[in-house]
Amino acid sequence: MQTGAHDIRRRFAFMMWAAAVISTHVTVASAAQAVDGERGAAAAGPLPVASRRLRGDAGGTARSLQQASYNCPRPIVDMSKDRYQCVVWRRACIDQNVIVSYDPDVHPTTSMGTLPTLNVTDIMYNIPSKFGIGDRYRKGSALRFPPLYVRPSNDMEEEQELRNPTFSECTLPMLLYAHYPYNAAETYRYIFEKLVTLQEAGFFNRHVTLVPGVPPGTKVPSYTKFWYNSLSDRGVVSLSELSSRRPTDTPPNATWERTHVRCFERVVGCRIRYDGYGLRFYNAGQHVVRHYMPHYLSQAAAFEQRLYEVQKVRLPNDPSVLTLVFISRTPHQSAVGRTILNEADMIQRCNAAVPADLPPPEWGVPYKKYFCFAHVFGENQLMDVWLMRQVDGILGMHGAGLTNSLYMKPGGSVIEVRPFGFSGRESWANRYARFKTSSLRENPWGVFWYGIDTFNSSLSEPGAFELEDKPHYSKFRTIKARDRHVRLTWPSLRNHLLNLAAVARTFERYMPLRLSGAYYITDEVKQAEELGNDPHVDRKRQRRFTDPDEERRAVLQIPVSEKSLREAATSDRILAT
Ligand SMILES: *[C@@H]1O[C@H](CO)[C@@H](O)[C@H](O)[C@H]1NC(C)=O
Numbered sequence: 225m226q227t228g229a230h231d232i233r234r235r236f237a238f239m240m241w242a243a244a245v246i247s248t249h250v251t252v253a254s255a256a257q258a259v260d261g262e263r264g265a266a267a268a269g270p271l272p273v274a275s276r277r278l279r280g281d282a283g284g285t286a287r288s289l290q291q292a293s294y295n296c297p298r299p300i301v302d303m304s305k306d307r308y309q310c311v312v313w314r315r316a317c318i319d320q321n322v323i324v325s326y327d328p329d330v331h332p333t334t335s336m337g338t339l340p341t342l343n344v345t346d347i348m349y350n351i352p353s354k355f356g357i358g359d360r361y362r363k364g365s366a367l368r369f370p371p372l373y374v375r376p377s378n379d380m381e382e383e384q385e386l387r388n389p390t391f392s393e394c395t396l397p398m399l400l401y402a403h404y405p406y407n408a409a410e411t412y413r414y415i416f417e418k419l420v421t422l423q424e425a426g427f428f429n430r431h432v433t434l435v436p437g438v439p440p441g442t443k444v445p446s447y448t449k450f451w452y453n454s455l456s457d458r459g460v461v462s463l464s465e466l467s468s469r470r471p472t473d474t475p476p477n478a479t480w481e482r483t484h485v486r487c488f489e490r491v492v493g494c495r496i497r498y499d500g501y502g503l504r505f506y507n508a509g510q511h512v513v514r515h516y517m518p519h520y521l522s523q524a525a526a527f528e529q530r531l532y533e534v535q536k537v538r539l540p541n542d543p544s545v546l547t548l549v550f551i552s553r554t555p556h557q558s559a560v561g562r563t564i565l566n567e568a569d570m571i572q573r574c575n576a577a578v579p580a581d582l583p584p585p586e587w588g589v590p591y592k593k594y595f596c597f598a599h600v601f602g603e604n605q606l607m608d609v610w611l612m613r614q615v616d617g618i619l620g621m622h623g624a625g626l627t628n629s630l631y632m633k634p635g636g637s638v639i640e641v642r643p644f645g646f647s648g649r650e651s652w653a654n655r656y657a658r659f660k661t662s663s664l665r666e667n668p669w670g671v672f673w674y675g676i677d678t679f680n681s682s683l684s685e686p687g688a689f690e691l692e693d694k695p696h697y698s699k700f701r702t703i704k705a706r707d708r709h710v711r712l713t714w715p716s717l718r719n720h721l722l723n724l725a726a727v728a729r730t731f732e733r734y735m736p737l738r739l740s741g742a743y744y745i746t747d748e749v750k751q752a753e754e755l756g757n758d759p760h761v762d763r764k765r766q767r768r769f770t771d772p773d774e775e776r777r778a779v780l781q782i783p784v785s786e787k788s789l790r791e792a793a794t795s796d797r798i799l800a801t
């Protein structure tokens with residue numbers, strides 16, 4: 225037997241490996257205790273660690289003891305499903321945005337292990353301002369998060385709770401950081417969609433407390449709370465609130481204990497990157513719909529009433545009416561920019577459409593007339609979801625409001641309008657609504673995108689910032705162009721109304737319009753995009769249309785989706801049962 229030296233060398237090599245893993249990724253030491261029976265190489269991420277499952281319990285004897293005293297639904301984070309090198313702090317308190325670790329495996333008084341850190345300093349945000357996102361200010365568009373400070377506990381803790389901590393088994397805060405937390409459209413695509421996909425993949429369950437990353441001391445935006453609430457049965461809360469030295473607005477439902485608990489058996493931290501994972505934007509919207517369906521159905525009468533009071537509108541309960549909602553802007557929003565200046569006129573023309581503007585009976589589509597109306601989105605998100613379930617399409621200027629399109633029933637349409645100087649040719653406009661509704665991961669698409677880019681300069685007027693144009697405003701021409709007001713042309717709106725009618729919620733009918741370019745037009749109903757520039761469909765099959773009527777006639781040869789039409793004609797109240 226000559227194992228001696230050999231074994232020692234092997235053991236030494238293992239220790240070095242383990243130390244390396246601990247120093248880069250932290251969680252190995254705690255993994256042993258946290259493993260919950262699950263093994264195997266399922267972990268797709270770079271962690272060379274056996275798959276493990278974090279629960280709000282300590283394992284072994286401690287677990288059975290704890291179970292005797294607690295009876296809470298267990299928060300679970302399954303680290304084998306982690307895609308973003310999330311870190312885990314075991315036995316940690318949070319105090320005024322600082323993470324204080326008591327974990328003996330990484331505590332300097334008991335171990336040479338390295339305390340995990342989460343690098344958030346490259347996270348950018350736009351300064352939130354009463355004028356909307358701060359990207360109009362040169363220095364307001366790329367502010368950085370401060371580091372997340374993590375330290376070991378010590379004998380000089382100022383707070384009583386931290387001098388003698390009890391670690392909650394039942395509450396597991398998960399810190400979630402991503403770029404641009406104050407932009408709704410970015411929040412949706414950078415992080416919310418990924419969280420839906422991660423939860424569906426089993427990464428975390430509904431009993432985890434979600435803590436969205438915002439700069440210390442600032443609020444979690446209402447849309448973030450609304451979306452995240454669909455993923456967790458605990459309240460959504462900022463780290464500042466959850467870690468504050470006295471409870472302020474902390475939702476009592478953020479912790480399982482329903483009190484201001486600040487010490488936890490586990491805290492998880494993730495920096496979500498915008499990568500190729502997920503990209504199931506329609507799926508995320510439908511997740512929100514499913515979660516809120518009982519809630520918005522129970523308030524339907526109040527929403528109907530409110531719609532009537534504010535807009536004098538009653539939604540037609542009639543499948544022969546093609547319904548289009550305009551994203552309207554409050555006077556305050558309009559003062560800043562991005563208004564459809566002739567919104568009322570366009571709505572009137574839509575509702576008074578003459579036979580030449582309407583789908584003729586020989587088309588064989590369900591629609592005999594149009595109904596257009598205006599609605600201010602973002603004031604009551606539950607109402608917005610309810611509304612989107614009853615329309616065939618949504619029309620609006622480039623902006624986060626178009627995210628509401630993802631709540632629509634399958635086969636709904638979104639018409640995006642861009643002002644002069646901000647077409648898809650000269651800007652990043654196509655990265656948002658068109659991208660989200662055209663994901664290669666969700667083909668056939670649930671929602672169909674149409675565009676109207678303004679190329680006639682006299683149809684646009686400058687927004688507030690372009691008018692003032694102070695030296696500290698953004699130097700980007702396109703940011704000013706984006707916020708211009710626009711006058712929509714009736715021929716372009718009429719053309720897309722006819723497209724929506726001809727397509728009749730049918731993906732197979734939408735695709736030829738997409739490939740021919742007829743889905744994306746200028747104010748003069750010309751092709752808006754250069755040939756071959758649509759990255760979401762086969763470049764070789766992209767065409768240049770000449771006559772939009774001819775394109776519609778061709779589409780009418782394709783059978784309609786009876787399923788989509790039936791679903792659109794059926795109320796959620798019946799679908800839900
Ligand atoms: C954090 O990440 C950024 C960007 O990846 C990097 O430049 C920076 O050096 C990192 N900071 C630390 C402390 O690791």
Ligand SMILES: *[C@@H]1O[C@H](CO)[C@@H](O)[C@H](O)[C@H]1NC(C)=O
Nearest residue numbers: 453456457458459475476477
């Ligand atoms: C938690 O409470 C807040 C109000 O404090 C509420 O808005 C939110 O919907 C609640 N969340 C859950 C999951 O009950």
Ligand SMILES: *[C@@H]1O[C@H](CO)[C@@H](O)[C@H](O)[C@H]1NC(C)=O
Nearest residue numbers: 679680681682683711713748
């Ligand atoms: C541009 O729009 C203006 C205002 O509607 C119109 O009078 C003019 O004819 C348009 N120009 C072109 C080239 O279409």
